[in-house]
Amino acid sequence: MSNLTRVTLLQKVADPANTEAWEEFESYYRKFIFYIIHQLEVPKHDCDDLAQEVLIRLAKNLDKYDRTRAGFRTWLSTICRNCVYTY
Secondary structure (H helix, E strand, O other): OOHHHHHHHHHHHOOOOOHHHHHHHHHHHHHHHHHHHHHOOOOHHHHHHHHHHHHHHHHHHHHHOOOOOOOHHHHHHHHHHHHHHHO
């Protein structure tokens, strides 16, 4: 998947009613989200709940993402870390 495709996907998931885009997004980034959570030494039994929290925060804050300030995975990593620290 190229950067252009990811940008297109991000544009699609900006519409919360686009469930197909959210499924594609979740499928594409799920492993990355779990990787970050695992790196922060979260117990396995809490990982699913935290991954869900990350996706909720993304849905609420996706319009705040500015690709001129950071790459998407960097921004997503920050959201993952913040969710873990809050949890």
